[in-house]
Amino acid sequence: MKTITLVTLSLFASLSLANAEDKVAAIAHGKSKFMVCAACHGMDGKGLKLGPTMMMAPGYKGSKVVEGDPEIFALVLLKGIKKEGAEYMGMMAPLGAALNDKDLAGIMTYIRNDFSEKKDLITEEQFKGWRAKYKDRNEMVTRAEIAALLAKSGAVKKDAGAKAPEKSE
Numbered sequence: 508m509k510t511i512t513l514v515t516l517s518l519f520a521s522l523s524l525a526n527a528e529d530k531v532a533a534i535a536h537g538k539s540k541f542m543v544c545a546a547c548h549g550m551d552g553k554g555l556k557l558g559p560t561m562m563m564a565p566g567y568k569g570s571k572v573v574e575g576d577p578e579i580f581a582l583v584l585l586k587g588i589k590k591e592g593a594e595y596m597g598m599m600a601p602l603g604a605a606l607n608d609k610d611l612a613g614i615m616t617y618i619r620n621d622f623s624e625k626k627d628l629i630t631e632e633q634f635k636g637w638r639a640k641y642k643d644r645n646e647m648v649t650r651a652e653i654a655a656l657l658a659k660s661g662a663v664k665k666d667a668g669a670k671a672p673e674k675s676e
């Protein structure tokens with residue numbers, strides 16, 4: 508019995524070690540591709556400022572998309588967000604053609620670990636699954652759809668996500 512527990516424990520320990528190593532690698536890869544996002548969201552993830560009041564894009568901190576159900580984050584990256592307002596100069600374009608599954612999974616892992624409280628690993632396989640699931644969808648995601656998906660995922664209260672996050676400063 509004792510041996511079984513020990514074997515189970517060390518198996519578990521080596522599994523979580525492998526996961527930790529994968530996460531470090533994914534974060535490093537994501538960081539190396541992050542320039543694509545930094546062009547609008549800033550190198551510090553706070554949103555690039557254009558003069559005193561205008562911004563290219565929202566910051567990641569406090570974003571329910573960033574720290575919620577990762578499938579919603581992936582959908583936003585794959586299809587982009589339909590531009591409905593003028594609060595930001597930039598537009599969240601679909602990035603599924605520009606970046607591969609490894610790049611996008613790495614970027615998600617980097618952002619969730621460095622700019623949010625969600626410190627998990629998003630794998631290339633997970634991203635591949637989401638890409639396949641949404642391959643026939645061409646429309647961009649609307650803010651209303653994001654809000655509905657977030658509410659359905661149970662992560663947040665009903666209309667969070669209906670607006671892009673507030674400017675941080």
Ligand code: HEC
Binds near residue numbers: 547
């Ligand atoms: C050309 C500018 C631009 C680039 C490049 C860009 N984004 Fe965005 N992003 C935006 C804008 C603008 C919004 C807000 C869109 C809206 O709500 O209408 C946004 C929204 C988002 C959101 C949703 C935030 C929320 O809570 O609503 C996420 C997540 C996001 N971007 C991640 C990324 C990642 C990751 C990359 C790089 C792979 C990236 N973006 C590249 C401009 C950009």
